[in-house]
Amino acid sequence: MSATPNAIDAITAPVSSPGEKFFPKFEVTPELTAKAQELVALYPEGKEQSAVLPIIHHVQEEFGYVSPEAMPWIAEMCKSTPIHVAGIVTFYPGIHRKCPGKFHFRVCRTIACALSGGEELLPYICSKMGVDPAEMTDEEPMVVSPDGLWSLEAVECLANCGFGPNVMVNDTLYSQVTRGKIDEIMAACKKELAAERKEAAAAKKEAAAARKEAKAAAAAAEEAPAPAPAPEPETKKPAAKKATTKKAAPKKK
Amino acid sequence: MSDITYKPGKEPHPRETRRIFRNIDREGYDPSIKCFMKDGGYETLKKCLKMEPADITNEVKKSGLRGRGGAGFPTGVKWTFIPKGNTKPVYLVCNCDESEPGTFKDRFIVHQDPHQLIEGMIIACYAVQAHYAVIYMREEFPEAARIMQNALKEAEAKNFLGKNIQGSGFDLQIVLHRGAGAYICGEETGLINSIEGVRPYPRIKPPFFPAAIGLYGCPTIVNNVESLCQVRQVMLMGGEAYAAEGAQRSPGTRIIGVSGDVKRPGVYEIISGSITYGELLYDICGGPRIGRKFKAIIPGGASAKVMRCDEILKDRNPDGTVREMTIFDVPMDLDSIAKFGSMSGSGGVIVMDDTRSMPKVLNNLNRFFAWESCGQCSPCREGNPWMYKLSTRICEGKGSPEDVDLLKSVADNICGRTVCAFGEACSWPTQAFTTKFREEFLALTKPINALKAHSAETAEARKFLTRED
Numbered sequence: 086m087s088a089t090p091n092a093i094d095a096i097t098a099p100v101s102s103p104g105e106k107f108f109p110k111f112e113v114t115p116e117l118t119a120k121a122q123e124l125v126a127l128y129p130e131g132k133e134q135s136a137v138l139p140i141i142h143h144v145q146e147e148f149g150y151v152s153p154e155a156m157p158w159i160a161e162m163c164k165s166t167p168i169h170v171a172g173i174v175t176f177y178p179g180i181h182r183k184c185p186g187k188f189h190f191r192v193c194r195t196i197a198c199a200l201s202g203g204e205e206l207l208p209y210i211c212s213k214m215g216v217d218p219a220e221m222t223d224e225e226p227m228v229v230s231p232d233g234l235w236s237l238e239a240v241e242c243l244a245n246c247g248f249g250p251n252v253m254v255n256d257t258l259y260s261q262v263t264r265g266k267i268d269e270i271m272a273a274c275k276k277e278l279a280a281e282r283k284e285a286a287a288a289k290k291e292a293a294a295a296r297k298e299a300k301a302a303a304a305a306a307e308e309a310p311a312p313a314p315a316p317e318p319e320t321k322k323p324a325a326k327k328a329t330t331k332k333a334a335p336k337k338k
Numbered sequence: 339m340s341d342i343t344y345k346p347g348k349e350p351h352p353r354e355t356r357r358i359f360r361n362i363d364r365e366g367y368d369p370s371i372k373c374f375m376k377d378g379g380y381e382t383l384k385k386c387l388k389m390e391p392a393d394i395t396n397e398v399k400k401s402g403l404r405g406r407g408g409a410g411f412p413t414g415v416k417w418t419f420i421p422k423g424n425t426k427p428v429y430l431v432c433n434c435d436e437s438e439p440g441t442f443k444d445r446f447i448v449h450q451d452p453h454q455l456i457e458g459m460i461i462a463c464y465a466v467q468a469h470y471a472v473i474y475m476r477e478e479f480p481e482a483a484r485i486m487q488n489a490l491k492e493a494e495a496k497n498f499l500g501k502n503i504q505g506s507g508f509d510l511q512i513v514l515h516r517g518a519g520a521y522i523c524g525e526e527t528g529l530i531n532s533i534e535g536v537r538p539y540p541r542i543k544p545p546f547f548p549a550a551i552g553l554y555g556c557p558t559i560v561n562n563v564e565s566l567c568q569v570r571q572v573m574l575m576g577g578e579a580y581a582a583e584g585a586q587r588s589p590g591t592r593i594i595g596v597s598g599d600v601k602r603p604g605v606y607e608i609i610s611g612s613i614t615y616g617e618l619l620y621d622i623c624g625g626p627r628i629g630r631k632f633k634a635i636i637p638g639g640a641s642a643k644v645m646r647c648d649e650i651l652k653d654r655n656p657d658g659t660v661r662e663m664t665i666f667d668v669p670m671d672l673d674s675i676a677k678f679g680s681m682s683g684s685g686g687v688i689v690m691d692d693t694r695s696m697p698k699v700l701n702n703l704n705r706f707f708a709w710e711s712c713g714q715c716s717p718c719r720e721g722n723p724w725m726y727k728l729s730t731r732i733c734e735g736k737g738s739p740e741d742v743d744l745l746k747s748v749a750d751n752i753c754g755r756t757v758c759a760f761g762e763a764c765s766w767p768t769q770a771f772t773t774k775f776r777e778e779f780l781a782l783t784k785p786i787n788a789l790k791a792h793s794a795e796t797a798e799a800r801k802f803l804t805r806e807d
């Protein structure tokens with residue numbers, strides 16, 4: 086067989102990105118399916134396909150991007166076909182096929198922002214993030230830093246033209262952005278990350294302590310014949326908490 | 339009205355008349371339903387629900403309200419395009435895609451005063467008897483999406499949405515649908531396709547209005563956010579009172595967004611036609627930055643034709659004599675600027691001063707259009723990257739004088755040959771810039787460049803055709 090993939094294979098081929106470590110891997114859970122069904126129910130009977138964008142948005146929020154594995158599932162949820170979903174995913178610039186960094190920067194490059202110096206910010210942000218501006222092409226407008234913490238994309242008008250240059254970081258819009266403000270924003274992002282890591286570490290510690298306690302309890306139980314309460318849920322809880330903080334990350338700010 | 343105070347530094351200019359923007363940047367105002375109702379919110383709706391739907395349409399028709407999405411079509415008239423004797427469901431879609439560069443008015447409404455839009459939508463839905471409506475919001479408004487979602491819940495809890503609204507027997511569901519960063523989703527038929535979950539390719543006309551065949555093949559009314567808020571305003575004031583104010587052919591207030599090289603850019607709500615472009619830019623926006631002069635104005639969003647500030651415009655007085663003026667004397671209503679070949683569109687005024695290079699500005703716009711073309715029709719799909727390439731070449735000093743004519747001719751050949759109005763939107767800037775600032779384009783070109791190869795491939799192909807000496 087020929088080694089060159091056909092166009093569809095190329096579209097659905099996985100694109101790896103350092104950003105992935107900040108997001109959970111795509112996985113179909115009962116909650117995810119329930120959410121998709123809830124979105125489908127918003128549209129008239131028989132028009133399930135309308136929910137394709139809302140479901141894609143939800144997948145992006147949870148997992149950072151739309152991975153090849155997600156497309157058949159999305160298709161199933163909105164009674165469509167994987168190739169149709171691929172068609173949608175490849176059309177919209179706002180849908181990522183590659184995982185963005187933990188902090189995704191969108192810099193407006195359209196006229197009003199360009200007049201106020203938006204484009205000049207791009208090389209500066211690139212150098213701060215440690216990415217090569219030459220990597221930003223029409224085919225792949227998003228660049229991700231090697232540590233997966235940052236990603237950058239030049240986008241068209243963000244509809245705040247009077248107050249340019251405009252930059253969106255995850256869900257927050259910053260206007261009249263200067264180099265100094267970029268420094269501030271990035272410092273705040275790092276702080277946020279440190280706080281999150283601290284929280285995660287504390288949760289881990291808690292989990293370890295709980296495990297130790299459970300062990301002691303089990304040992305005590307062995308000595309005394311009274312039935313010990315199952316320690317299972319205790320040890321599981323912090324792990325689940327860690328997953329949720331990770332999940333919530335892209336939605337923050 | 340006088341009891342309203344605004345946040346420090348955000349007070350409206352004395353020449354403004356705040357109606358739709360009444361609560362924007364208002365002290366102590368938040369997007370909750372409580373704030374809105376304390377101020378008489380949803381009272382207009384209650385009044386409307388007691389009227390006959392056709393009477394509301396008539397009232398809106400009488401008001402002379404014209405759409406604020408760009409085309410300026412009379413809203414009430416659009417509503418009557420729903421086929422007579424229609425048995426299919428009717429849908430209403432609110433266009434909150436706001437992606438025209440230079441336009442930034444709807445964002446304030448959906449972020450700060452969502453209930454105003456919801457009330458306007460319910461009134462419009464009642465008038466056209468739609469029981470299902472969609473707010474199509476651009477993806478770049480994630481915060482607004484949360485606010486709107488919450489506002490919809492609040493409205494439902496108070497029975498302004500849902501079944502049997504306020505005991506009137508009228509049912510309505512409003513759904514928020516988010517786009518994903520494509521400009522073409524602002525075009526109404528592209529928007530409808532986007533909601534249907536297919537690629538947002540604009541649909542072939544006719545029918546010219548989705549009011550005939552729209553969402554899911556049913557009659558659909560598409561209106562801009564500001565238009566729907568104005569509908570509420572019409573019902574609040576009464577159609578005749580609304581029509582009496584402002585320019586005769588485009589009454590009411592207008593929200594103007596000014597961006598670019600002025601001292602105080604921002605959004606301003608004015609009575610349509612009550613001030614001129616000069617008054618807007620000098621009195622309200624504080625004039626050009628220190629030591630600079632205005633050079634060019636794009637009067638209605640990026641796709642409107644650019645106007646030179648030193649251009650002499652000729653207008654006819656009522657008595658038949660000719661009057662000479664400049665863009666600064668043109669009143670800010672929907673039609674005046676159209677007489678001089680541009681358009682007032684969505685009210686986004688982009689100003690450039692004498693430090694700006696016009697070819698560079700055009701190049702930026704061409705990149706936008708090349709990136710945003712949906713790719714459905716060949717003149718637009720191929721023509722836009724071509725125009726971008728040509729303007730880039732000119733900006734880089736690698737163009738020849740013929741390239742300027744070629745650039746204009748590409749634009750001329752896109753215009754009018756496409757499925758949707760994007761074809762006009764993308765060619766107007768190039769046509770206007772290359773005509774009005776021709777000397778600036780030519781100054782960047784060299785005749786010798788016509789003989790040079792512009793790419794490595796061309797150089798390779800020409801290897802055997804040209805003499806190397």
Ligand SMILES: Cc1cc2nc3c(=O)[nH]c(=O)nc-3n(C[C@H](O)[C@H](O)[C@H](O)COP(=O)(O)O)c2cc1C
Nearest residue numbers: 405406407433435436437524525526561562565759
């Ligand atoms: C390329 C293109 C982009 C458009 N973008 C928008 C937009 O972002 N927002 C909008 O309200 N209307 C936009 N329109 C206009 C809509 O097609 C439609 O005319 C408008 O929503 C009708 O609403 P109105 O009658 O209330 O003005 C666009 C039109 C075209 C051709």
Ligand code: SF4
Nearest residue numbers: 712714715718756758
């Ligand atoms: S004119 Fe351009 S944007 Fe409009 S349908 Fe054709 S290709 Fe698409």
Ligand code: FES
Nearest residue numbers: 193198243245246
């Ligand atoms: S041009 Fe940047 S926000 Fe509109």
